[in-house]
Structures are given as structure tokens and as C-alpha cells.
Amino acid sequence: MSTLLLLSNSTSPGRPYLAHARDWIAEAVGDARRVAFVPYAAVTFAYDDYVARVREALDGLRLEIVGVHASADPAGVVAGADAVFVGGGNTFHLLREAYRHGLLDAIRQRVADGAPYVGWSAGSNLACPSVRTTNDMPIVEPPSLDALGLVPVQINPHYTDAHPPGHQGETRAQRLAEFVAANPESPVVGLPEGTAVRVADGRAGLLGEGAARVFDPQSPEGREAAPGEAEALFVR
Known part of the structure; x- marks a missing residue:
């Protein structure tokens, strides 16, 4: 079974791009060398620049990172790769x-x-059954909101329960409560900054120091995941 590494974020305060995740990435890819990188979440900067940034961040891991956008056959690049990386940005643009x-x-x-x-x-959103728990604005319209379905649960990256003073809009928890009310069959795992989920060999584990939160009909406002609870959701 393939290893899946689903990161909440790419940048941590005071650290270079992907620095907090380098060791996790190295472990996840193992002996893989040729990586198909999907940069299509980028909207305000060039795909080539995105590829260069990832190469620089992962320099020393002996990875050949190839942007799929540079080929007339992006799917063929994926088919010939040892590993697949999909970067962050706008989820709707990526999916389209x-x-x-x-x-x-x-x-x-x-x-x-x-x-x-x-x-x-x-x-990470793309790995879920759908992208309906992304935080992003739908700046473009994909043919469908259905995504890869590599894991059986929804993720909300960058999860925070912060509520700035004076803010009268819904909190993240309230938005996710709306999702589970409309989709009771689809639990959501909120991944705070600096955390990730690793799925391999039929088992899943949370990485990082933050606590994941689970949103489902029993806890629509979210609850801190008990040991092993969030991980179990990621295993079919």
C-alpha cells in the first residue's frame, strides 16, 4: 500500500519553506527518486517558480522533482513517476x-x-473524497467537487478556533458544523498548523505537536481527538 503524507501547511513561523516537514517527507518517499509535482494550486505566481521553490526546500533529499505542467502530457508524467507531490494554494483552481x-x-x-x-x-484537500472542507474561495468552477478519495475522511487544513475581536462572521468550527449537518456521513478532521497525517500499511498516525479536532454529528462543534480516534478515521 502506498504511503500518504497529508500536511496541514507548508510554512511554519520562523522556518524556511517545508522545513518542518523535511524529515516526514524523506520518510514517506523512501527510495523514490523521480517526483511528479502538481503545481496547479498556484494562481498568483508561475508554475516554474513553484517547482523551483519546492526543489530548493527539499534539496539534499536526492529527489528529481518534475513539474507536470511542463509536459504536453501531465498525466503521463504522473504515470512515470516514483512519487506524486501536490502543493498548496487555491484548491478550486487545483481541482479544475x-x-x-x-x-x-x-x-x-x-x-x-x-x-x-x-x-x-x-x-491534502485533493486527497479527500471531496474538496468541500477547504478554506479557499471558489475563484474558478471545477466540473465537480469530487476529489481523489485516497482517504475516506474529509480534512480541514490550517484548522484554528481563533475568533478575532470584533469579527462577526462564522468561526471555522461553525463552518464545519454546517458541513457535518449537511453531510452527516462525512466526518471532518481539523489539522492545525504544523501537523500532518501519515497513512501507511493500513495504519494512520498524526504527526506534529498540535491536537487534531474531529467534527461529526455527535460533536458538530468539534472535539479534541482522543488517542487513536482521528487516525482511525483515515483507514478504510
Whole structure:
């Protein structure tokens, strides 16, 4: 079974890009060398620049990181890769481009064949059954909100219960309570900054120091996950 590494975020305060996750990524990819990187969540900067940033961040891990956008056949790049990385940015833009380039089936197949999958933020949303628990604005319209379904549970990256003084809009917890009310069959795991989920060999584990929160019909406002509870949700 492939290893999945689903990161809440790519940058931690005071640390370089992906620095907090380098060891996790190295462990997840194992002996993989050729990485198909999907940069389509980027909207306000060039895909080439995104690839360069990831290469710089993971320099020393002996990975050949190839942007799928540079090929006339992005799905073919995925098919020929040892691992698949999907970066953060705008989830709706990522999903629209993934549909447009036939990447969903290609990634599912490659992961089914054993390739590790590493995603952060929008890339973690893409691994879920749908992208309906992203924090992003729907700046474009994908053909569907259905995503890869590599895990059987929804993720909310960058989870926080912060409520700034004077803010009269819904909190993150209230938004997720709306989701589980409308979709009681789909629990949501809120991953705070600096955390990740690793799924391998039929087991899942939470990485990092923050506590995940679980949203479901029994706890629509969210509860801190008991030991092993959030992890169990990620195993089919």
C-alpha cells in the first residue's frame, strides 16, 4: 500500500519553506527518486517558480522533482513517476486543472500501484473524497467537487478556533458544523498548523505537536481527538 503524507501547511513561523516537514517527507518517499509535482494550486505566481521553490526546500533529499505542467502530457508524467507531490494554494483552481489534464485517474492509479503521495494544504484537500472542507474561495468552477478519495475522511487544513475581536462572521468550527449537518456521513478532521497525517500499511498516525479536532454529528462543534480516534478515521 502506498504511503500518504497529508500536511496541514507548508510554512511554519520562523522556518524556511517545508522545513518542518523535511524529515516526514524523506520518510514517506523512501527510495523514490523521480517526483511528479502538481503545481496547479498556484494562481498568483508561475508554475516554474513553484517547482523551483519546492526543489530548493527539499534539496539534499536526492529527489528529481518534475513539474507536470511542463509536459504536453501531465498525466503521463504522473504515470512515470516514483512519487506524486501536490502543493498548496487555491484548491478550486487545483481541482479544475486536475480534471482538465486527466490527473485524478492518473494519480489514483499511480498511488494504487504503490507510489507515495505527499500533499500540503490544497494538496491534502485533493486527497479527500471531496474538496468541500477547504478554506479557499471558489475563484474558478471545477466540473465537480469530487476529489481523489485516497482517504475516506474529509480534512480541514490550517484548522484554528481563533475568533478575532470584533469579527462577526462564522468561526471555522461553525463552518464545519454546517458541513457535518449537511453531510452527516462525512466526518471532518481539523489539522492545525504544523501537523500532518501519515497513512501507511493500513495504519494512520498524526504527526506534529498540535491536537487534531474531529467534527461529526455527535460533536458538530468539534472535539479534541482522543488517542487513536482521528487516525482511525483515515483507514478504510
